[in-house]
Amino acid sequence: MNEVLKAIHDRRSTRGFSDVQLTEAELDQLLGAALAAPTARNTQMWHFSVVQNRELLDEFSRDFAQIMAKNGGGAPAPDRLFYRAPTVIFISRPETCDNRFVDVDCGIACENIALAAQGMGLGSVIVGLPMQVFLSERGAYYAEKFGFPEGYRFSIAIVVGHNTVTKEAHPVGEGKVNFVR
Numbered sequence: 001m002n003e004v005l006k007a008i009h010d011r012r013s014t015r016g017f018s019d020v021q022l023t024e025a026e027l028d029q030l031l032g033a034a035l036a037a038p039t040a041r042n043t044q045m046w047h048f049s050v051v052q053n054r055e056l057l058d059e060f061s062r063d064f065a066q067i068m069a070k071n072g073g074g075a076p077a078p079d080r081l082f083y084r085a086p087t088v089i090f091i092s093r094p095e096t097c098d099n100r101f102v103d104v105d106c107g108i109a110c111e112n113i114a115l116a117a118q119g120m121g122l123g124s125v126i127v128g129l130p131m132q133v134f135l136s137e138r139g140a141y142y143a144e145k146f147g148f149p150e151g152y153r154f155s156i157a158i159v160v161g162h163n164t165v166t167k168e169a170h171p172v173g174e175g176k177v178n179f180v181r
């Protein structure tokens, strides 16, 4: 199969990682893939914060668990947010901007990272749940700690590393496509 198609079809959300950190060369390739993504009007209104500080990721995960517990959803194990991956890439974007597709752009970059990771033999999972923390009173603290540029807010994140687990491909929904010919 064509290598791009193979990466697309073999990619899975992997939710378990070893402690082995990414090399600088691997990080360069992942970020290169992110920055090569298309954006509306080539605006590139995004920022990538590569967070590898275990204490900070654990602190964030504990805050997440507390917020979820407070919201009545039951407290998930803190490891259920970043799955103990050694690297999380947070993508942020301007709070206000004239690009109505800015979150789409961030999502496309995120998928580029996921596909690059797949092609490099790494695992990944896109995570939107950190939004809960960024929307809480702790949001500004982490935006600063993670180095979001002034006036930027969280869009999406992706967890990357050497996965220790995998899963089946997700079932493909019926009726998701129609043709007008």
Ligand SMILES: Cc1cc2nc3c(=O)[nH]c(=O)nc-3n(C[C@H](O)[C@H](O)[C@H](O)COP(=O)(O)O)c2cc1C
Pocket: 011, 012, 013, 014, 015, 125, 126, 127, 128, 129, 130, 156, 169, 170
């Ligand atoms: C925008 C977005 C947000 C997501 N947020 C989370 C998340 O917070 N935690 C998680 O474990 N998976 C998250 N996922 C992964 C989805 O659950 C996963 O893509 C879906 O179940 C299909 O499985 P697959 O990725 O293995 O094909 C997210 C995926 C997307 C695209």
